[in-house]
Amino acid sequence: MNRAPLIFLGIFFTVAFSWTGIVLTNHLMYADLQPVFDENEGRAFPQPLPGDALRGKEVYRDLGCMYCHSQQVRHPGFGTDIQRGWGERGSVARDYIHERRVYLGTMRTGPDLRNVGARFAGEGGRNWHIQHFYNPTEVSNVTLSNGRTYGSIMPPYRFLFRTQPIIGEPSPRSVQHLLPAKDQPPVGHEIVLTQRGEDLIAYLLALKDPPLYPEEARRVYVPPAQPDRGEPRPGTAPESTREVLQ
Numbered sequence: 001m002n003r004a005p006l007i008f009l010g011i012f013f014t015v016a017f018s019w020t021g022i023v024l025t026n027h028l029m030y031a032d033l034q035p036v037f038d039e040n041e042g043r044a045f046p047q048p049l050p051g052d053a054l055r056g057k058e059v060y061r062d063l064g065c066m067y068c069h070s071q072q073v074r075h076p077g078f079g080t081d082i083q084r085g086w087g088e089r090g091s092v093a094r095d096y097i098h099e100r101r102v103y104l105g106t107m108r109t110g111p112d113l114r115n116v117g118a119r120f121a122g123e124g125g126r127n128w129h130i131q132h133f134y135n136p137t138e139v140s141n142v143t144l145s146n147g148r149t150y151g152s153i154m155p156p157y158r159f160l161f162r163t164q165p166i167i168g169e170p171s172p173r174s175v176q177h178l179l180p181a182k183d184q185p186p187v188g189h190e191i192v193l194t195q196r197g198e199d200l201i202a203y204l205l206a207l208k209d210p211p212l213y214p215e216e217a218r219r220v221y222v223p224p225a226q227p228d229r230g231e232p233r234p235g236t237a238p239e240s241t242r243e244v245l246q
Contacts, residue, residue, distance in 0.1 A: 033094050036213045045210040048098040049203070056203025059196050060103065063157070070105030071114040071207070085119065086112040087209065092216045095209050110154060117208035129201045130175050130193060133157040138180060160197035166190050173198070 035044035049057065060066070074081045075090030082088065091114055096102045105112075120128045131139045137151035161175070163185050173192040176184055185191050193201075 033097050035097070036094070036215070038210070045213070046095055046098060047210075049206050052199050052202040053206040054203075056199035056201065056206075057101075057103075059200040060203055061101070063200075065113075066103040066105045068105075068107070068109035068154075069111065069113045070108050071102070071112065072104045073112060073114050073209075081112060084111070087115040087118075089209070089212050091209065092213070094213055094216065113204065113207055115208050117205045121205065121208075125205055126201055127178050129204060130178050130197075133160050133197065133200075134175075134179060134191075135183060157197075160194055160200065161191050162194055163189055163191050 035046060037044045071091075073087035073089065073091045076082060078090075082090070095114075117125070119125075128139060132154075133156070135156055136154040140152040140154070164171075166188055170190055171192045174190040175193050176191045179191065183191075
């Protein structure tokens with residue numbers, strides 16, 4: 001008996017069922033999500049990335065940053081991301097509606113970066129990133145559970161910089177004034193940040209989520225204030241809520 005047609009139909013329906021469950025169902029659930037207009041701010045959130053940050057996102061992808069960093073803040077009860085200062089709230093689907101490629105990441109060799117633009121903001125944040133890319137151990141250390149502190153395991157990204165002779169006035173991109181004495185260039189030279197470096201930092205500074213949108217605030221679990229009355233413990237979610245948070 002020729003069972004080839006039956007095997008083919010079995011494979012076809014298995015693939016079709018999987019595609020429906022994984023792709024189509026999620027599309028129907030999230031495709032209609034729109035930005036939320038904030039009357040106090042006079043603009044809608046989340047904001048799309050500006051042009052330099054969009055270019056920086058491609059640098060982020062090209063350098064493989066997502067292999068060591070994630071961009072998803074876990075909700076209370078599912079991790080300690082908020083206690084670590086990686087965000088003021090958990091990430092929700094609406095945060096990603098402007099992103100054609102979402103770099104959620106699969107592991108955390110380094111910290112989550114979803115809100116790194118809020119942790120290191122403005123000119124001070126830009127300067128920190130410059131120092132961090134040039135020599136991570138100068139500004140970032142790792143403390144293990146045994147209490148011992150080690151230098152950052154992130155490698156330096158000095159190819160994002162260029163040493164060049166000073167011709168006339170120093171370049172507005174010169175950064176040697178942010179570096180320690182041991183990293184200063186030869187006399188008559190300067191260290192400048194390349195365009196790729198500028199764009200990558202612009203992307204990192206743009207990574208910050210707004211306060212929780214009203215729709216999500218109504219359905220995202222908030223730990224109870226008094227857990228000693230038979231209620232769930234703070235930082236945990238009842239089973240009926242876990243499906244919403246994941």
